[in-house]
Amino acid sequence: MKSKDCFLIAAAMTSIASTAAAQEEYKIGVSAAITGPVASTYAPAYEGLKIYLDRLNERGGINGRKVTAIYLNNQAAPPRALADSKRLVDEEKVIAMVNISTSATYAPMIADAQRTKTPLIFLGSAVCPAGVYPPKPDPYLFCASFNMVGEDGKAMVHVLNELAGAKKAKLGLLAMDIPISRQGVDLIEKLAEQNGFQVVGKVAVPLTTADFTPFATRFKEAGSEWIAHWAPLTVGVAMFTSLTKLGWNGNYLAVASPTAEADTVTFAQSNFYVMPSYSFSVDNLPVFKEIADAAKKYQASYAADTVSVGWVGGMVIEAALKSCGWPCNSEKLRTSLESVNVDTQGLYGGPIDWSAGNHLRSKAHYKLYRWDAAQKRVVRVKDWIEIPVQ
Amino acid sequence: MQLAVNVLVLTALYAMMAAGFVLIYRASRVFNLAHGDAMMLGGYVFFTCLVATGGNLWAAVPLALAAGFMIGVAVYIVGIRPLAGYPVVSIVMVTVAIGILLRSLATLIWSAQVRYPANLLPFKDTPFHIWGNAVISTLDIASIAAAAIFFIVLIVLFQRTALGVRMRAAAENPRLAANSGVNIHRVIALSWGLACFGATLGAVFYTTRVNLEPDSWLVGLRAFAPALIGGMTSLLGVLPGALIVALVEVLAAQYLDPIMVSSAPFIVLLAALWIRPWGLFGTREEVVRV
Numbered sequence: 179m180k181s182k183d184c185f186l187i188a189a190a191m192t193s194i195a196s197t198a199a200a201q202e203e204y205k206i207g208v209s210a211a212i213t214g215p216v217a218s219t220y221a222p223a224y225e226g227l228k229i230y231l232d233r234l235n236e237r238g239g240i241n242g243r244k245v246t247a248i249y250l251n252n253q254a255a256p257p258r259a260l261a262d263s264k265r266l267v268d269e270e271k272v273i274a275m276v277n278i279s280t281s282a283t284y285a286p287m288i289a290d291a292q293r294t295k296t297p298l299i300f301l302g303s304a305v306c307p308a309g310v311y312p313p314k315p316d317p318y319l320f321c322a323s324f325n326m327v328g329e330d331g332k333a334m335v336h337v338l339n340e341l342a343g344a345k346k347a348k349l350g351l352l353a354m355d356i357p358i359s360r361q362g363v364d365l366i367e368k369l370a371e372q373n374g375f376q377v378v379g380k381v382a383v384p385l386t387t388a389d390f391t392p393f394a395t396r397f398k399e400a401g402s403e404w405i406a407h408w409a410p411l412t413v414g415v416a417m418f419t420s421l422t423k424l425g426w427n428g429n430y431l432a433v434a435s436p437t438a439e440a441d442t443v444t445f446a447q448s449n450f451y452v453m454p455s456y457s458f459s460v461d462n463l464p465v466f467k468e469i470a471d472a473a474k475k476y477q478a479s480y481a482a483d484t485v486s487v488g489w490v491g492g493m494v495i496e497a498a499l500k501s502c503g504w505p506c507n508s509e510k511l512r513t514s515l516e517s518v519n520v521d522t523q524g525l526y527g528g529p530i531d532w533s534a535g536n537h538l539r540s541k542a543h544y545k546l547y548r549w550d551a552a553q554k555r556v557v558r559v560k561d562w563i564e565i566p567v568q
Numbered sequence: 569m570q571l572a573v574n575v576l577v578l579t580a581l582y583a584m585m586a587a588g589f590v591l592i593y594r595a596s597r598v599f600n601l602a603h604g605d606a607m608m609l610g611g612y613v614f615f616t617c618l619v620a621t622g623g624n625l626w627a628a629v630p631l632a633l634a635a636g637f638m639i640g641v642a643v644y645i646v647g648i649r650p651l652a653g654y655p656v657v658s659i660v661m662v663t664v665a666i667g668i669l670l671r672s673l674a675t676l677i678w679s680a681q682v683r684y685p686a687n688l689l690p691f692k693d694t695p696f697h698i699w700g701n702a703v704i705s706t707l708d709i710a711s712i713a714a715a716a717i718f719f720i721v722l723i724v725l726f727q728r729t730a731l732g733v734r735m736r737a738a739a740e741n742p743r744l745a746a747n748s749g750v751n752i753h754r755v756i757a758l759s760w761g762l763a764c765f766g767a768t769l770g771a772v773f774y775t776t777r778v779n780l781e782p783d784s785w786l787v788g789l790r791a792f793a794p795a796l797i798g799g800m801t802s803l804l805g806v807l808p809g810a811l812i813v814a815l816v817e818v819l820a821a822q823y824l825d826p827i828m829v830s831s832a833p834f835i836v837l838l839a840a841l842w843i844r845p846w847g848l849f850g851t852r853e854e855v856v857r858v
Contacts (some may be wrong), residue, residue, distance in 0.1 A: 179578040217680035392821035
């Protein structure tokens, strides 16, 4: 046999072997904002998912097969998300895609998910899109993230009602100048006014703000007694710092980002409330020990308390693939996703319970935390507040 | 009164950052699009120095400024000097590449996690009530003082020292200066060093008042508006340029839809350049050369 023939046979066998190996694993694709604008909001969740899947594979995978995740960095840029989704569905032939990024990256990925009938799951800090809500969700879109515009708004007004008491406070509202954040704040404004609050200022700060004091001055001079924000927490931290400097002594209510707990500790201000739809590590749930161990073992660059929302994403993917069995393809996985019911072990207030008519969850839950100056630690002010998903 | 304080503080911040655009342009006729990234990197160097010195501001700031200066010199020697003689547009494109490189480097070293250098400071940013119920804080005062000292030192350097005269000569007519014995590359390297020194100084005050993340470079890049309004060839023009941009931003934040804060300086920039394309204090001759 000529050496050329030997080479061709070897190449063909290698190809067959690698194809067989590829078929022996669950292959999913992740497009995340690992760097780029507001990466601090998304990258910890990506890392949480990654360490969960690394640990899962080390323990033998699912149904005896590895879960191979292809991680791509879309830098929160729509063209990159488009390139990512094309590569994932057309070249890599993944059975599901995951998005952990800004809402600007959704449209191209949703289009590819619908075109190729591949499930697209929003995890971590990605704001759940309208297409996952009941009663008729898009068949290919699912969301296990902790950010839900409508429910967050309702929960914030609920909390404001309880904390402000009978006195209907003057309320300032803060957004970041991006569409989804403005949308969230518009909803809070509407609900707050319906509840008797007087909205005295609504500000959307640009992404590149050199100094927050001019905006803080506007809030202070308008007489805001409460300020609520629906934006990345970094914006809230900067605004609250400027307000404090100006001598403002009202109360601040912030929706959470993955770094919210660490930021609350750093801040150490008792009039700064944070309302996450997940548990902070101060609640000492047993699952936090698991997360911390995995974060250490797999050398996570983000603190263990910031990666928990990505960990929830890992739980959901594991449950869906288990239910899909083997062999598993996109359509079979889509059907499995519609019956997912994941106990998040207290990380969320309830299960991730998807159905044919609801690709979000049946109820959203929120906790309220703040810094306690006497105890010198973050404390829980309110346990799970339940908001039905509509 | 509070508005006046806000304008003054923002002017100081923009002036520190914008000076670098002018210093580099004057010396090498290059519009340095990596200047925002130099500010971001300066911020990380400052943060690292703060951590390393246990929050000792008196050690961390000089260390960071010295490192910022050295980064500027290194960027010139490694990235720009080999391109001497190439078209300016090629060098500008190289600055874009350097910017991307610095950003990636920052993410690799420090991750995308948001940092708050203010929390490492040994003191709280104490507010002082001044007249008209206005408030100014320790960091506000320090930023105004730092900007003033930085500009006084630059003016003295350029007007009163032999080195400054050589730098001005190299900026105005490089060939003639070289023929007169001025080491052009050394002078331009010094300008890049001073520019990054200013960017790091700006970063010290920006990051202690807001935060630090790889995308802080965008704030540094915004400072090109004051530089253009003032005139790219005039260091002193940076001050009125920064004042105009700060005034417009603060008034927009107070009285207009805050969305206008992003666009207002650029509307002013367009208007200013339409009326006087070479900037308030720039020279007509330089525009032809651009």
